[in-house]
Amino acid sequence: MLDSGLSKVNGFIDFQRVCTNNPSPMPSWIQLVLLASVVAVAVALVLALLSLRRATRRAEGVLAIVEQELRPLIGQAHGLIDDARGLTRETTREVEDVRRVTERVEVVAGGMARIVTALSGLTRAGQLVGMATGVRRGIDVFVQRFRKGQGVHHE
Secondary structure (H helix, E strand, C coil), X not given: CHHHCEEEECCCEXXXXXXXXXXXXXCHHHHHHHHHHHHHHHHHHHHHHHHHHHHHHHHHHHHHHHHHHHHHHHHHHHHHHXXXXXXXXXXXXXXXXXXXXXXXXXXXHHHHHHHHHHHHHHHHHHHHHHHHHHHHHHHHHHHHHHHHHHHHHHC
């Protein structure tokens, strides 16, 4: 089996020891170029990791400063929220008071409207009663004068 250039791995895969398309080994200058490329990529990765580490430290410092600055602001925000809740409750109570007063004014206005309607009716009735009284008085005066006038002629 070694004579044919094939080797068995785990009894399943056959590999050729020598590639038939490229029988000669890689030139050494290409190996040097590949090695230099690998070293350059490794150096670039190390530099990138160092830069990332510096950026992480700076970000950590900035976040610590932000955290220190935000704590009092958060406390103030909680205070403002509590104040807003208190104002909302007070406003709700005042709106409820205004609603009650408005309802009371509506009830009083309704009563006043009924009173005005009743007075208006009384005024008409008063006008009719006044007119009837006037007519009655006129009739009484007419009857008195008529009787006086009849008495003068009969006497």
